[in-house]
Amino acid sequence: AQSVSQHNHHVILSEAASLELGCNYSYGGTVNLFWYVQYPGQHLQLLLKYFSGDPLVKGIKGFEAEFIKSKFSFNLRKPSVQWSDTAEYFCAVNTGGFKTIFGAGTRLFVKA
Amino acid sequence: SQTIHQWPATLVQPVGSPLSLECTVEGTSNPNLYWYRQAAGRGLQLLFYSVGIGQISSEVPQNLSASRPQDRQFILSSKKLLLSDSGFYLCAWKAGFVGTQYFGPGTRLTVL
Numbered sequence: 001a002q003s004v005s006q007h008n009h010h011v012i013l014s015e016a017a018s019l020e021l022g023c024n025y026s027y028g029g030t031v032n033l034f035w036y037v038q039y040p041g042q043h044l045q046l047l048l049k050y051f052s053g054d055p056l057v058k059g060i061k062g063f064e065a066e067f068i069k070s071k072f073s074f075n076l077r078k079p080s081v082q083w084s085d086t087a088e089y090f091c092a093v094n095t096g097g098f099k100t101i102f103g104a105g106t107r108l109f110v111k112a
Numbered sequence: 113s114q115t116i117h118q119w120p121a122t123l124v125q126p127v128g129s130p131l132s133l134e135c136t137v138e139g140t141s142n143p144n145l146y147w148y149r150q151a152a153g154r155g156l157q158l159l160f161y162s163v164g165i166g167q168i169s170s171e172v173p174q175n176l177s178a179s180r181p182q183d184r185q186f187i188l189s190s191k192k193l194l195l196s197d198s199g200f201y202l203c204a205w206k207a208g209f210v211g212t213q214y215f216g217p218g219t220r221l222t223v224l
Contacts, residue, residue, distance in 0.1 A: 009153055032210050044156075044202065044215040051210070090155060094210055098144055098163060099171075104155035 002027045004093050006103035013081050014111045021076040021106050023091030033074040034092040034100070035065055044090070050074065061085070083112040114139035118203050118216035125223055131176075131190040133219050135203030138184065143205035145186040146213065147178055150200040159201075162186060198223045 007022035025031065035047040048059025055067040065076045074091060091103040115138045125131060137143050144163050148156040158171045160178035168178050175194050179187045186203055203216040 004155075006155075034212070036213075036215075043217055044204075046212045049212060092213075096209060098161055098169075098206075098209060099158060100206075100213060101158075102148075102156040104153055 002093060002095055002101050004091055004101050004103035006089075006091055006106050008106050009104065010107045010109070012109045012111065015083055016080050017110075019076070019078040019081045019085070019108070021089055021091075021108070023074045023076065023103060024072050025074070025091075025093045025101075026072065027093065027095050029095060032094040032096070033065070033067060034094070035059065035063070035074070035076050036090045036092060036102075037087045038090070039087045047076070047089070081108075081110050083110050086110045114205070114214060116203060116205055116214055116216040118201075118219055120219060121217065122220045123222070125193050125221065127195055127223055128192050131188070131193050131197070131221070133188040133201055133203075133221075135186040135188075135216055136184055137186075137205045140184070140205065140207060142183060143207060145180060146204040146206070147186065147188050148202040148204065150202055150218070156202065160188070193223045195223050197221065 003026045005024045033050040036044050037047045038044045048057050050057045050067045058064045063078050067074050086109050088105050088107050090105045092100050094100040117136045146161045147159040150156050161169050162180040177189050201219045204213040206213045
């Protein structure tokens, strides 16, 4: 069965630090990849997505993610985090059907 | 624009009582609809999805059921709640197979 692994469940950073959240999936075929974010008190919303083309995708608020097919990875990055980036981040994979598989989430806390 | 509503926002129910959570989508036709349960550290667990009126696919056998009486209405139910049903329930919609899922605000259910 397909699965998605997020390596860190909790991350604490100071403002201006760089961020990288790991995401690996288990599926050998074509995938569509997503990062969703849930800010405190807000709906879960799309941060960025990869369907095809350039494996480096850019999303909202300065986030980017790189799809490395050989590593089955889709890591999320941001060069300099802000206090407002405090949120829970979910990696998700769709393999072409109706279902999207989500990772367990990473809670990021950014200290001001 | 599309909007997704869920109610109630919070619910406290005794063990053994029935449950009905409602989700409605506005601004789109024939959406694929999803019910998830979000538990801390466990990500989003897909419970049910529906690709059309009256069609329900169950992902996890458990104490819950779902129905889709209208194109843009999705209901999560239980005849008798268990303590383990406590959690945060999210409704989502998606257009087609592949694409972004759009989430509702969620219902926090506490079973005592």
